[in-house]
Amino acid sequence: MQTGTMRKALGATALGMALATAHTGAMAIEEPTYQVVRRLDGVEVRQYAPYVVAQVRVDGSADEAGRQAFPILAGYIFGKNKGERKLEMTAPVTQAPVPVKMAMTAPVTQTAANGGYIVQFVLPREVTLATAPAPLDPRVELREVPGARVAVIRYSGFWSQSNYEEHLEKLEAALRAAGLAWSGEPVLARYNPPFTPWFLRRNEVWLQLDPGAPGRTGP
Numbered sequence: 001m002q003t004g005t006m007r008k009a010l011g012a013t014a015l016g017m018a019l020a021t022a023h024t025g026a027m028a029i030e031e032p033t034y035q036v037v038r039r040l041d042g043v044e045v046r047q048y049a050p051y052v053v054a055q056v057r058v059d060g061s062a063d064e065a066g067r068q069a070f071p072i073l074a075g076y077i078f079g080k081n082k083g084e085r086k087l088e089m090t091a092p093v094t095q096a097p098v099p100v101k102m103a104m105t106a107p108v109t110q111t112a113a114n115g116g117y118i119v120q121f122v123l124p125r126e127v128t129l130a131t132a133p134a135p136l137d138p139r140v141e142l143r144e145v146p147g148a149r150v151a152v153i154r155y156s157g158f159w160s161q162s163n164y165e166e167h168l169e170k171l172e173a174a175l176r177a178a179g180l181a182w183s184g185e186p187v188l189a190r191y192n193p194p195f196t197p198w199f200l201r202r203n204e205v206w207l208q209l210d211p212g213a214p215g216r217t218g219p
Contacts, residue, residue: 029106029191032122034150043153043174045209050147052123052132056139059116069119076140077121081133107189107204149209151175151182156201164188168205175207182207 038045153171187206
């Protein structure tokens with residue numbers, strides 16, 4: 001098991017601000033598109049469609065990574081970017097550059113990387129690399145995450161290292177029992193602000209499966 005790879009995914013304050021903003025609307029929070037292609041013991045195997053993210057690579061511990069990355073990514077999401085606003089047809093016709101404000105989506109993910117962590121905000125489904133506004137902050141990268149088959153274990157409870165490690169262990173054990181191989185670092189995804197009761201929180205650990213992993217349904 002990759003014990004200690006990730007301690008806490010994001011600082012509680014940073015994540016709370018992001019997801020509290022996301023939860024202010026009445027509609028459900030948008031997520032990347034996926035289909036469940038197989039269910040194991042407490043684990044879903046999902047086929048994700050490609051999606052676009054804004055990401056920041058930061059050094060330091062997991063806690064520090066989240067605290068450093070959030071204001072940078074939030075700035076991009078909420079207007080610190082290049083864009084254009086097209087007005088309705090009038091006389092004269094004018095066009096002026098204005099910040100583009102995009103909707104917040106879920107989850108916020110964090111993955112260990114060489115020398116630090118990569119923190120990502122998933123952009124709305126209609127946003128592509130071609131249409132995403134260019135960031136003003138050079139630390140923000142836009143990237144299309146290719147479609148992939150991902151094994152996911154979902155759990156509630158506190159955002160603790162022990163809770164994370166317990167469920168990563170369960171996920172790995174389920175994949176070994178099913179004869180499924182994975183690669184890369186685990187991804188910790190959080191969907192709720194910190195004021196959500198611990199028993200209602202949605203947390204997930206993702207492991208990307210190797211190509212060719214079987215997709216049949218059932219145990």
